[in-house]
Amino acid sequence: MTMGVDAGMNVRDAGERFPVLVALYDFYDQYTTRFQSACGPGCSTCCTWNVTSTSLEADYLLEILDADARRRISQALPRPGGPVWYRPTVTINETAACFLAMRDPPEDRGIHTQGRCPFLDDHDLCKVYERRPFACRAMSSRNRCEEEGEALMDPFLLSVSLAVYQILEDMDAVGCTGNLIDLLVKEVTPGDTQRPFLIENRPLPGFLVEPAHERDFAAFLAGLREATGLRYGEKR
Numbered sequence: 605m606t607m608g609v610d611a612g613m614n615v616r617d618a619g620e621r622f623p624v625l626v627a628l629y630d631f632y633d634q635y636t637t638r639f640q641s642a643c644g645p646g647c648s649t650c651c652t653w654n655v656t657s658t659s660l661e662a663d664y665l666l667e668i669l670d671a672d673a674r675r676r677i678s679q680a681l682p683r684p685g686g687p688v689w690y691r692p693t694v695t696i697n698e699t700a701a702c703f704l705a706m707r708d709p710p711e712d713r714g715i716h717t718q719g720r721c722p723f724l725d726d727h728d729l730c731k732v733y734e735r736r737p738f739a740c741r742a743m744s745s746r747n748r749c750e751e752e753g754e755a756l757m758d759p760f761l762l763s764v765s766l767a768v769y770q771i772l773e774d775m776d777a778v779g780c781t782g783n784l785i786d787l788l789v790k791e792v793t794p795g796d797t798q799r800p801f802l803i804e805n806r807p808l809p810g811f812l813v814e815p816a817h818e819r820d821f822a823a824f825l826a827g828l829r830e831a832t833g834l835r836y837g838e839k840r
């Protein structure tokens with residue numbers, strides 16, 4: 605069962621958003637140290653072509669990528685006719701809005717495929733670790749997923765991570781969501797042909813929280829407000 609929680613809209617100027625984004629990343633990274641995790645340096649099972657991002661996060665990563673770096677990413681991709689990486693067709697806030705209205709959400713027609721993230725180095729370490737998007741930070745498993753076939757995530761950590769996905773989309777409500785690679789190479793792709801694969805972000809319709817998690821979730825939001833200045837969940 606799910607329920608809505610007071611959302612608290614946060615419309616901010618573009619210039620304000622990177623420091624807030626970094627504060628949100630830092631808070632999440634610190635908060636999640638309390639959960640058991642088998643993930644660590646050199647573990648790259650989830651570092652694939654299928655990573656998603658908001659345009660805000662991609663812009664933050666693009667800050668450290670020059671035109672050559674973006675061109676190399678573009679050249680590492682399969683040629684037309686090759687495998688197509690995961691391209692989401694529904695955003696998390698669109699899905700949440702449907703659940704909160706007791707409607708079935710649209711089907712996500714994106715297809716996951718094989719492919720190594722172009723930011724992995726020869727030692728399976730991330731070359732852009734400090735700037736990696738939230739989708740990378742949220743990938744966490746109690747077990748070694750390459751040994752047991754799938755990741756196992758703490759249910760409350762899953763709720764918290766979904767909420768942060770929603771907040772990131774809301775912070776970037778004038779932007780879009782898509783595959784990280786599509787967002788990064790869009791400026792070096794002739795004719796901007798990758799753009800059709802990006803979907804418009806939506807404002808936060810409310811959070812999806814299991815009733816059993818409500819108290820801990822409220823405490824999480826209170827910590828987030830204190831650490832970032834974002835007002836989500838604030839009673840007004």
Ligand code: SF4
Pocket residue numbers: 650651652655721722723724729730731732733736737740
């Ligand atoms: S950006 Fe870094 S952490 Fe994210 S999938 Fe690529 S290599 Fe892995």
